[in-house]
Amino acid sequence: MSVDTATVAKIASLARIKVSDAELEAMVPELNGILAWVEQLGEVDVSGVEPMTAVIPNTLRLRDDVIGADPLTGGDRRDAVLANAPAAEHGFFGVPKVIE
Amino acid sequence: MTDITELGVAAIRDGVAGGTFSAIEVAEAFNANVAAAQDALNAFIVATPEKALAAAKTTDARRAAGEPLGPMAGVPIGMKDLFATAGVQTTAASHILEGFVPQYESTVSQKLWDAGAGMLGKLNLDQFAMGSSNETSHFGNVISPWKRPGSNAQLAPGGSSGGSSAAIAARLAPAATGTDTGGSIRQPAAFTGISGIKPTYGRCSRWGVVAFASSLDQAGAMARDVTDCAIMLEAMAGFDPKDSTSLDLPVPAWTAGLSANMKGKTVGIPKEYRVDGMPPEIDAIWEQGIAWLKDAGANVVEVSLPHTRYALPTYYIIAPAEASSNLARYDGVRYGLRDLPDGANLQDMYAATRAAGFGAEVKRRIMIGTYVLSAGFYDAYYTQAQKVRTLISQDFAKAFEQVDVLLTPTAPSAAFALGENVDDPLAMYLNDVFTVPASLAGLPAMSVPAGLDAQGLPLGLQIIGRPLDEQGVLNAGLAIERRAGFTAKPEKWW
Numbered sequence: 001m002s003v004d005t006a007t008v009a010k011i012a013s014l015a016r017i018k019v020s021d022a023e024l025e026a027m028v029p030e031l032n033g034i035l036a037w038v039e040q041l042g043e044v045d046v047s048g049v050e051p052m053t054a055v056i057p058n059t060l061r062l063r064d065d066v067i068g069a070d071p072l073t074g075g076d077r078r079d080a081v082l083a084n085a086p087a088a089e090h091g092f093f094g095v096p097k098v099i100e
Numbered sequence: 101m102t103d104i105t106e107l108g109v110a111a112i113r114d115g116v117a118g119g120t121f122s123a124i125e126v127a128e129a130f131n132a133n134v135a136a137a138q139d140a141l142n143a144f145i146v147a148t149p150e151k152a153l154a155a156a157k158t159t160d161a162r163r164a165a166g167e168p169l170g171p172m173a174g175v176p177i178g179m180k181d182l183f184a185t186a187g188v189q190t191t192a193a194s195h196i197l198e199g200f201v202p203q204y205e206s207t208v209s210q211k212l213w214d215a216g217a218g219m220l221g222k223l224n225l226d227q228f229a230m231g232s233s234n235e236t237s238h239f240g241n242v243i244s245p246w247k248r249p250g251s252n253a254q255l256a257p258g259g260s261s262g263g264s265s266a267a268i269a270a271r272l273a274p275a276a277t278g279t280d281t282g283g284s285i286r287q288p289a290a291f292t293g294i295s296g297i298k299p300t301y302g303r304c305s306r307w308g309v310v311a312f313a314s315s316l317d318q319a320g321a322m323a324r325d326v327t328d329c330a331i332m333l334e335a336m337a338g339f340d341p342k343d344s345t346s347l348d349l350p351v352p353a354w355t356a357g358l359s360a361n362m363k364g365k366t367v368g369i370p371k372e373y374r375v376d377g378m379p380p381e382i383d384a385i386w387e388q389g390i391a392w393l394k395d396a397g398a399n400v401v402e403v404s405l406p407h408t409r410y411a412l413p414t415y416y417i418i419a420p421a422e423a424s425s426n427l428a429r430y431d432g433v434r435y436g437l438r439d440l441p442d443g444a445n446l447q448d449m450y451a452a453t454r455a456a457g458f459g460a461e462v463k464r465r466i467m468i469g470t471y472v473l474s475a476g477f478y479d480a481y482y483t484q485a486q487k488v489r490t491l492i493s494q495d496f497a498k499a500f501e502q503v504d505v506l507l508t509p510t511a512p513s514a515a516f517a518l519g520e521n522v523d524d525p526l527a528m529y530l531n532d533v534f535t536v537p538a539s540l541a542g543l544p545a546m547s548v549p550a551g552l553d554a555q556g557l558p559l560g561l562q563i564i565g566r567p568l569d570e571q572g573v574l575n576a577g578l579a580i581e582r583r584a585g586f587t588a589k590p591e592k593w594w
Contacts, residue, residue, distance in 0.1 A: 001480075003471070015424060015470040016431070017463055018451035027467065030525065034468055037526060038413040038481070044488050051486030052493060055301050055315070055542025056567055060344060072204055073342060080203040086438035093433050098446050 002032045104129040105271040109175050109328035112274055116159060116174030123156035123174035127218060130176045133272045134220050140594030143267040145181050145239050146189055147221035152176040155218025172335050173216030178267045178276035181222035182229055183209045184308040192310040193227045193237035196430045196437045196457025206308025207340045208277065208319050215335035220273050223263030227459045228427065229284055229312045232531040234262025235522050236461040244292060244515055245270035245590035248555045253517040258288025264322045265292040269590055275323035275332050279309060281316045282415050283535025286547035289322055290510035290560025293549040293588055295577065296322040297329045300568050301542030302347035305340030313422035316539050326548060326577045330354040333570065349568070357571050360579040363397030367576065368503030372408035373534060375512065381553045382509045389507055389550055389561040389580055396579035403503060405495040410488050411537040416529060417472050417485035424469025430457060464525065493541040500566045505576045508534050510547040510560035534562060544570045548577045549586040558588065
């Protein structure tokens, strides 16, 4: 499967990356080169093979159902969470107006 | 007195503990080397001499008070700028995280400080660890301290842990952290004549490590020899409840368990790693490695890993897919860069921020990842790749029924010149042809320096082990190290 300019524009939009027309044109052959190369995987017989989910057998643990069980990640850390925000206001993340 | 910066982790630690020199003297010596090399090598994004000195002061005070010293006490190290360090800018070598100052410390870096190590600074890398030459950093290329004789061409230190490899080879640090997603510890180690180990997936916590491809990312140790790697990895590894894929297992005493005796061990030589067009020098060093391991008492047999040739294309579906998901967090809202053009709405802001904040290779991988995960293509690309990944992992499992470790070259060439592969993403991706398969299977693997090519540039050999058998990997590495007697170092020009 190869991609055209319209498809690359769609991908860029899905990925929320603004690209100029010139960048778009340059990306088409680049992405097609990579996609053509990875498509060799299609020739591998994978009938009866399960997709990999974990390289090392492991189980998901449940943490104790307690608020603030871990002092670093357990909540009540508003100022630390906002410390690197480009526009923190009144204890919230500031964003451009969403509703007209 | 010997130049302290020629010493490794064990020698520095023991020298400090025994009073041969103080930890302050060590920190000052490495701080001076870091500062003197910065303009030429660009190995660090931020230097933190005050952090190295503060840790040294603590170590000296503890020693004076007769308190116990940690396994890395008095050893200043470089920290790859992918590890969150509280109060010290952490960028992943990207513009989008420029100025980001973490409010917390990554588990791995905290463990190293707890072991007594100090921080010389944050090391440069390929942007978001995506690259094999350290040419994708927003903060400029890292220049390898190595040169071809009679040539001034700037060589690649490898990537993505290129700041780490360059710093260790140039004696700016005795050791450094690295991270390895598809070879980012092993390939740079091979390019610069140092050692580096990626442990089994899940040994080192990923908490506080900027995520690239979460099912592959694994932190590891880089240093000048196998023993130093073992000491450092032992300090870094261990269960962390804050990482859902962290292995809840005790950390073995790898350093105490080191042995260069390979008697009774079987080493596998995967025949599929003899790729077309491999330079004869790479083949020769591989043969030499086989001879060394036989000399150490090992039995050597050929094995087959039939799906090897599909590892790279598998990786270049899975890694970009995970990256496109992980990097969705950089949206200009919570941290990092925000680009808000006049009159822009929220969606415009996301797109403008990400366009301005990500480099070309990062964008390329996000785009590939977005495409292979998109509706209608998910099964053809992503599910197919995860199935092939299962087959690659099964190949290894089958080989390990017969052998204890595998021996391969680390990279298909010695270090190339900067700029040589930069216009051809596929040529660059091929650098990782020997390292990616072990990453896909989550196996421990290390690179050790084995010799020099005809141009005087280092070549590395890779050892791949069974899951959780870092000891077997380190021991085979030690057996090679003892016989290779690799002492070459770059001639100082910086």
